[in-house]
Amino acid sequence: MNDLQQLIERHQYTGRVGTAFIYSICVSIALNFFWNPGHIYSSGITGAAQLVHTLSTRYLGVDLGIGELLFLLNIPLFILAWIKISHRFTIFTIIAVGMSTVMIRVLHPVTLTTDPIICAIFGGAVNGFGTGLALRYGISTGGLDILGIVIRRATGRKMGTINMTFNAFIIVAAGFVFGWPYAFYSAIGIFVNARVMDMVYTRQQRMQVMIITDRPKTVVDSVQHHIRRGITIVHGAEGAYKHNKKSILFTVISGYEVGELQEAINESDPNSFVSLSNIVRILGNFYEPRL
Incomplete structure (x- = not known):
């Protein structure tokens, strides 16, 4: 019986690692194919990493990689997940974010279009699908997903609603950096991301x-x-x-x-x-x- 239980757990772990890999591809495609070419900011820590990257490149002349920033900004949230959620959940979250860091660097940008509306909608949809899929199979993509789970357990609010609440500053930042029309485009992308994530992540x-x-x-x-x-x-x-x-x-x-x-x-x-x-x-x- 113990051997069977161990086999089931190994199968589940393999599935979660595979899901983390699928998410890393989704966020890389969203970032490199849509958001960056369209000057669109993502939601959560990914958007914060984009903002730090833009400001450091524009005003400091230092090109900090978005993937590396994504991992660094998630470190305090890894600690929160370790304390408030579970150790296993945290380990798979680190794996998912680590894979994303690598894939963002490895998957070379392809400019399919620079139309900001198209980039906002399709970037949000691709990333929302990847994020919802990861959450559905018991892993997190880091960032506001961790805060969302902790707060949802206390309040019962949906993940997408929590994400949109925390992402107001991303929209304002997009307005200051790229102009206010891009703030509205980023808001569209964040909204699409949240809706698709809620459709895929049905656990809540x-x-x-x-x-x-x-x-x-x-x-x-x-x-x-x-x-x-x-x-x-x-x-x-x-x-x-x-x-x-x-x-x-x-x-x-x-x-x-x-x-x-x-x-x-x-x-x-x-x-x-x-x-x-x-x-x-x-x-x-x-x-x-x-x-």
């Missing part, structure tokens, strides 16, 4: 589940075998068509667990009625798997 989405079934014990056992969630059972319901006795099950899951819920329902009672609705806010305990 909360959904209320209502299951109407005549096999409540079988369904409960199956759901709890697949998902670690509490379930409330309401007995004594009645179908209006055939007046069959039913039970109603209530639970709350994350968007990341919808597939596992569907698998559990198909195994236990494929004829049951299942309704899912988005939740704005949860008060009380809601279990989140360790990252």
Whole structure:
């Protein structure tokens, strides 16, 4: 059993390293192919690294690499993640940021277009996909992702919303450095980045589940075998068509667990009625798997 558990963990670790590599390619493409040619600033620490790079090149005559700056600016946040989140999460975050540093340097810039709107939209979409994918599989891309996770655990706010709040200074900086039209273009890129990230990273989405079934014990056992969630059972319901006795099950899951819920329902009672609705806010305990 221990050998099997170790094999599963090694497979998961390999998958996370692969995801970190995919993210590093995404952020490199976004930066070198879109943001830099279009004079667009990214969100978070990547945007801060771009800003430091621009100011040091323009006013000090020192060309500090964006990738290297990205890693250096993330060091305090690595420490925060080590203390507040988990050691394993921090190690994979360092791997993801380290790979990004290398890929930004290795992947040579290609100017596909200098149109700022196109660069803002496509750069934000590519980076948002990579960031959301990384978060979905339990690793962080550093920077505001770490702050976002810490704050989300305390407030329940979504990752994209938190990122946009912290990124106001990036937009202002873009206005001062490149002109105010580019501040608006950067705002578009940051917005696209946040929306795509929220679509891909479904772990922070909360959904209320209502299951109407005549096999409540079988369904409960199956759901709890697949998902670690509490379930409330309401007995004594009645179908209006055939007046069959039913039970109603209530639970709350994350968007990341919808597939596992569907698998559990198909195994236990494929004829049951299942309704899912988005939740704005949860008060009380809601279990989140360790990252």
